[in-house]
Every structure is written in structure tokens, then in C-alpha cells.
Amino acid sequence: MSEPASQPVVEMRDIVKTFPGVRALAGVSFDVRPGEIHALVGKNGAGKSTLMQILNGLYPQDSGEIYVRGEKIERMSTARAKDVGIALVAQHVKFVPGLSIAENIFGGNLPQTAGGFVDWKRLNREATERLRRFGLEIDVRRKMETVSVAERQMIEIARALFADASVVILDEPTAPLPKHEVQMLFEFVRRLRAQGASFIYISHYLEEVFELADRVTVLRNGELVGTVPTAELTQPKLVKLISGADVERFRRPPREVGGEPVLEIVELDRPGVYEDVTLTLHAGEVVGLTGLEGSGNGALARGLFGLEPMGDGRVTLAGKPYAVLSPSEALSRGVAYLPRDRHGLGIVGIRSVRDNISMSVLNRLANALGFINVFRERAMVQRFVETLGIKTAGLTQPVENLSGGNQQKVVVAKLVATEPRALLLDEPTQGVDVQAKVEILRIVDDLTRRGVAVAIVSDELSELIDMCDRILVFYRGRIVREFQKGTDVMTPERILDAIEGGAEEVAHAVA
Ligand SMILES: Nc1ncnc2c1ncn2[C@@H]1O[C@H](COP(=O)(O)OP(=O)(O)OP(=O)(O)O)[C@@H](O)[C@H]1O
Ligand SMILES: [Mg+2]
Numbered sequence: 001m002s003e004p005a006s007q008p009v010v011e012m013r014d015i016v017k018t019f020p021g022v023r024a025l026a027g028v029s030f031d032v033r034p035g036e037i038h039a040l041v042g043k044n045g046a047g048k049s050t051l052m053q054i055l056n057g058l059y060p061q062d063s064g065e066i067y068v069r070g071e072k073i074e075r076m077s078t079a080r081a082k083d084v085g086i087a088l089v090a091q092h093v094k095f096v097p098g099l100s101i102a103e104n105i106f107g108g109n110l111p112q113t114a115g116g117f118v119d120w121k122r123l124n125r126e127a128t129e130r131l132r133r134f135g136l137e138i139d140v141r142r143k144m145e146t147v148s149v150a151e152r153q154m155i156e157i158a159r160a161l162f163a164d165a166s167v168v169i170l171d172e173p174t175a176p177l178p179k180h181e182v183q184m185l186f187e188f189v190r191r192l193r194a195q196g197a198s199f200i201y202i203s204h205y206l207e208e209v210f211e212l213a214d215r216v217t218v219l220r221n222g223e224l225v226g227t228v229p230t231a232e233l234t235q236p237k238l239v240k241l242i243s244g245a246d247v248e249r250f251r252r253p254p255r256e257v258g259g260e261p262v263l264e265i266v267e268l269d270r271p272g273v274y275e276d277v278t279l280t281l282h283a284g285e286v287v288g289l290t291g292l293e294g295s296g297n298g299a300l301a302r303g304l305f306g307l308e309p310m311g312d313g314r315v316t317l318a319g320k321p322y323a324v325l326s327p328s329e330a331l332s333r334g335v336a337y338l339p340r341d342r343h344g345l346g347i348v349g350i351r352s353v354r355d356n357i358s359m360s361v362l363n364r365l366a367n368a369l370g371f372i373n374v375f376r377e378r379a380m381v382q383r384f385v386e387t388l389g390i391k392t393a394g395l396t397q398p399v400e401n402l403s404g405g406n407q408q409k410v411v412v413a414k415l416v417a418t419e420p421r422a423l424l425l426d427e428p429t430q431g432v433d434v435q436a437k438v439e440i441l442r443i444v445d446d447l448t449r450r451g452v453a454v455a456i457v458s459d460e461l462s463e464l465i466d467m468c469d470r471i472l473v474f475y476r477g478r479i480v481r482e483f484q485k486g487t488d489v490m491t492p493e494r495i496l497d498a499i500e501g502g503a504e505e506v507a508h509a510v511a
Contacts, residue, residue: 006033006034007034007069008031008032008067009032009033009034009068009069009085009166009167009198010030010031010032010055010066010067010068010086010198011029011030011031011032011066011067011068012028012029012030012031012051012054012055012064012065012066012067013029013064013065013066014027014028014029014064015028015030015054015061015063015066016064017047017050017051017054017059017061017062018062019393019401020393021393021397022393024047024222025047025050025061025222026221026223027064027223027224028047028051028064028222028223028224029224030051030217030224030227032167032198032200033198034196034198035193035194035196035197035198036193036198036214036215037189037190037193037198037199037201037212037213037214038198038199038200038213038214038215038216038217039200039201039202039203039209039213039215039216039217039230040202040216040217040219041203041204041206041216041217041218041219041238041242042218042220042225042242042433043220043221043242043243043433043434043435043436044391044403044404044405044406044408044409044433044436045221045391045402045403046219046220046221046222046242046433047219047221048202048219049171049404051219052088052169052171052200052202054076055076055081055086055169056076056078056081056086056087056088056169057076057077057078057079057080057086060076068084068085068086069084082163085165085166085167086165086166086167087157087161087165087167087168087169088168088169088171089153089157089160089168089169089170089173090156090171091153091171091172091173091175091176092149092341093149093152093153093155093156095144095145095152097143097144097145098143098145099144100124100140100141100142100143100144101127101138101139101140101141101142101143101147101155102123102124102127102128102140102141103123104144104159105130105131105140105155105158105159105162106123106126106127107159110123111123111126127140128140130158130162131155131158134158134161134188134191134192134195135188135191136154136155136158136188138151138155148181149181150177150182150184150185151181151184153170153173153185154184154185154188157170157188157189157192161197165197166196166197166198167197167198167199167200168197168198168199168200169199169200169202170189170199170200170201170202171202172202172203172204172431173185173201173203174203174205175204175431176340176341176430178293178459179459180292180293181293182208186208186212189201189212190212201213204405204431204432204433206235206239206434207235209238210233213230214229214230215227215228216228216230216233216238218238218241218242220241220242220243220244225241226241228241239434242433243433243435247434247435248438249434249466250437250438250442250445251466252286252445252466252467252468253445254485254486255445255448255449255469256284258282259282259283259284259285259451259453260282260283260318261280261281261282261283261316261319262282262283262318262421262422262452262453263280263281263304263315263316263317263322263335263422263453264280264281264314264315264316264317265277265278265279265280265314265315266278266313266314266315267313268300268303268310268311268314269311269312269313270303270310270311270312271311272477273296273299273303273311273477274296274299274300274311274474274477274478275477275478276478277296277300277313277478278479279472279479281422281454281455282453283452283453284448284449284452284453285448285453285469285470286444286445286448286454286455286456286467286468286469287453287454287456287468287469287470287471287472288455288456288458288464288468288470288471288472289301289456289457289458289471289472289474290457290458290459290461290464290471290473290474290495290499291473291474291475291499292459292474292475292499292500295474295475295476295477295499296474296476296478297457297474298426298457300457301426301455301457302337302426304324304330304335304337304424305324305327305330305335305336305424306325306326306327306328306329306330307327307337310323310324317333317334317421317422318334318421331418331420333421334418334419334420334421334422335420335421335422335423336415336422336423336424337415337423337424337425337426338411338412338415338423338424338426339426340426340427340430340457350399350400351398351399352395352396352398352399353381353390353392353394353395353396353399353402354377354378354381354395356399356414357380357384357410357413357414357417358377358380358381359414378395380417381413384413384416385413387439388409388412388413388436388439388440388443389435389436389439390406390409390410390413391403391406404431405431405433405436408430408432408436409432409436409439409440412428412440412443416443416447420447420452421452421453422452422453422454422455423444423447423452423454423455424454424455424457425444425454425455425456425458426457426458427457427459427460428441428444428456428458429441429460437463441463441466441467444456444467456468461492461495461496462492464495465490465491465492465495468485469485470482470483470485471483471490471495473495473498475498475499476501480498481498483495483498
């Protein structure tokens, strides 16, 4: 590289890391410059999180060196990482409920009055000033639990910078964020870069990488593919570097629709959440449910699965009244749901891949005496691991040892194993790499060919357009528009316009 040699803030050389049965990193080198946003990309299980956890001192490397501002760090630990200015901001920031933003920013060190009480005035004033220095205008008296996920991340980044961090690691920060919060986070990150902070940014959203990053490092199977300035890349080139091959995006071919109604919803109302929702999911159909955060689409899926009250109205499943009170009841009726937040109820991390996939279908695998047929169980799980390309050292690996995207694939396998009649998916491909995305979408398509009715809650418009027979747009709790596959109006622009309220005038035109 011929650019002026500004010394890297962080340099990792030949990092090797092995877990039992897995070589997670096979000699990876990586560096970050001051004031740079450096994206780290690669397929699920490529080693991205592991590399960053080593940099943050969570695990020791087997071999290889870490330098910070030219100085070799003999033994990295989380305390040492903090000392030398490296901070990892989690996707889901942990906080103590009940504390205000200001208290959270100051941690244990609250300013005190002469009398030994907490000096609230000073606390709030200083917290406000600190955040303002980074361009964040937030009422610091608010409780942490009222703050949006993106704001929490920004507060956490700010907090790391107050503690003199100069390199901030963001591991898939945007996965749980609605679109407008992504932009808010990006503007914040760019502003801080301008002030000299460096960011390491892990993401599967390649558009985001191009939007944000100065350079990109690609890992594949624990190996370094290369580090390239973003300006020298195109998206197809990057996809090729990531997967080692060209990956076609999956477009669901036109399918004969017109199957039996599976889930019929008539005038469903849940005050303040959604109103007058009427829609039918037919066998073999994929219906997209989109809208702004809080517009009712996600809540409808949660309600139908018994995670939240469903509301009042008429709902039938295969012609029979459907009013479930719990997820287990929904599952036993044949309605499965993939949550957006896989850490919530998708999986049990300490249990094995095999247990997780077969957990929800144990009674089907049991014989008349109630014994589990272990051969059938193994065969079923093995089949899922293969078709979904789940990267695991073995079926008995605890799921928490899998990479994030591979955990998501386990959740999908688990749902498919229940052989549902209706499948509700909330952002099904979030956090999975381009190839896994294709695999997941293909499985969904296969299910529809077997007569399953599918609803996808998402704001990934290109994915909805590729997959759905119909896309319904929610706005403030109502379905305001319906787009049909194959019509020329099913374009991202038109859908986006409806999502943002541009279709309000036709609010009642859709039945
Ligand atoms: N604690 C662990 N025990 C055993 N294996 C592990 C552990 N942590 C990670 N691995 C394995 O190391 C490999 C790299 O995982 P890592 O989490 O770094 O991938 P990643 O690139 O972050 O993937 P994703 O995009 O899916 O998050 C994977 O094969 C994973 O199963
Ligand atoms: Mg990861």
C-alpha cells in the first residue's frame, strides 16, 4: 500500500485460534488506522467475532501478536484492552434497569455533594454535556429502558470514548435496528470518525459496508482473503471474495397460488397496536408484511403466535377457530414463528445442536412407549445440518459455540422440523451471510410447495420482492396497501412510499 504510513492504532499479526474440533482462525493479520472505519466481513463462522473477541481480550490466541500503537501487548485481557483504548460494543447493550441515562454514563462514579449525597444537578448537567460533545441530544434523565436500541448503542459508544477508547468494535450492530435508526447510528459513527476515533465494523449487510467503511477485510473459513479499500470494490466483487464463488440471489419462481385458506384473519383489532386487520394466508403462498417499526406488522405475527394478546376479531386455522394463549399452543396447532431476536426465544444456548433442532418435535420422534428413536432423531438433524449448511464441529456442540449466523440457521431448522401449516418469519435472514440467505429462502420456498402458508415480516424490500406473492403494507396499525407479484407497481420505490404513509388515502381500498 502506497498511502502515507500513519501508524496503525491496532495491528494483529498471524493470529491462530483453535476450539475443540474447529480451527476458527488460521493465521490472520489485520490492522486499523486512526480515524478509519474498517469493515470485517465473511460468511457465518468465518471467524470475525472470534478475531474481535481476541482483540478485546475475551479469549487468548493460540499464537500470533497484537500491537497497539506499535507496542506489543503480551497478554491481552478485557482489562488490558480497556487500558489501551479498545472497546467492544455489544449488539444488545446490557444496562441496569431503573437507572437513568446519566447514571449509566457515570457508572459507579456518581458526582457527590459536600454532604455525601448524589449531586443530581451536576450529574445530569455533565452527562448532557458529554453526550452533546458527540452530537447526541438526549434527555439524560430518561430511564435506560425507554431508550431505543440504536440510542443505547450510541450511548455505549460515547461511554467507551469518555473512557478514552480509540478503537470501537461493533459486531453486527444494525441487525436488531429498524432502518431509520441505522442511519442515526451511521451519522453518529461518521461524526466520531471525523474526531479521530476508529471503528471495526462487522456486518452482513454489504450495502452498509459500502456506505460506511474506508477499508474492508474479508475472512473465509478462518483465513484472511485480503484487505481492500472500499473504493476499489464493487458489491459483486466483494460477494465473490466472501464466498469464493459467485452467489446468485434467490428469486422465488412464480408458483401456482390459490390453495386453501390456512390462516384467516377477519377484522382483528388490538387497541393501539393494530386495527381492522383482515387477511388470509393461503396454502403455498408467501405474504410479506412490511411497515415502519411499530406499524403493527411485527405485533400481528407475535399475536398470532401467542407471544402477545392477539386482540379481538375472528381468526380461523384450517377452518377451525384459532385463539391461542401461548407459543406452545400455537406450535401444537401448527403455527410456527421465527423471532427477530434469536436470543429471545429461539434457542437454548447451552444445549446441543441436536437437542435444539429436535426439542420441539420430540413427541413425533418417540415410539409408542415414549422412547425417543435416536436414529431417526440423528438422521433428521443431520439432514437439516446439511441442507442449511450449518457450520458446527458436531451435532453435540452446544449451540452457543456456533457463530451467530449458524445459530440463526439452527432456529430455522428447529421450526421447519415442527412441520408447520403456517410459518411466521420475522426478519428471517438477519445476520446470515449471502449464501446462507439463499439456503434459508430456498427452504421456505420448498415448504410452500408442500402447502405451508408463509408470512414474512421484514423491511428488506428486495428480499420481500424476491420471495412474496403479495406484500401488504402496514401504516399506523392498518393495512393500507397490497402489492401483487408480477405487477409493475411492486417496486421498492412504490412500496417504500406506502410504508412511509404515502398510501394513507387508500386506507380502506384494500380488503
Ligand atoms: N466458544 C467456542 N467454542 C467452540 N467453537 C467456537 C467457539 N466460538 C466460536 N467457535 C467456532 O469458531 C468458528 C468461527 O466463529 P465466529 O463466531 O468467529 O464466526 P463469525 O465470523 O463471527 O460468524 P457469524 O457471521 O455467523 O457471526 C465457528 O466455526 C464457530 O463454531
Ligand atoms: Mg459473529
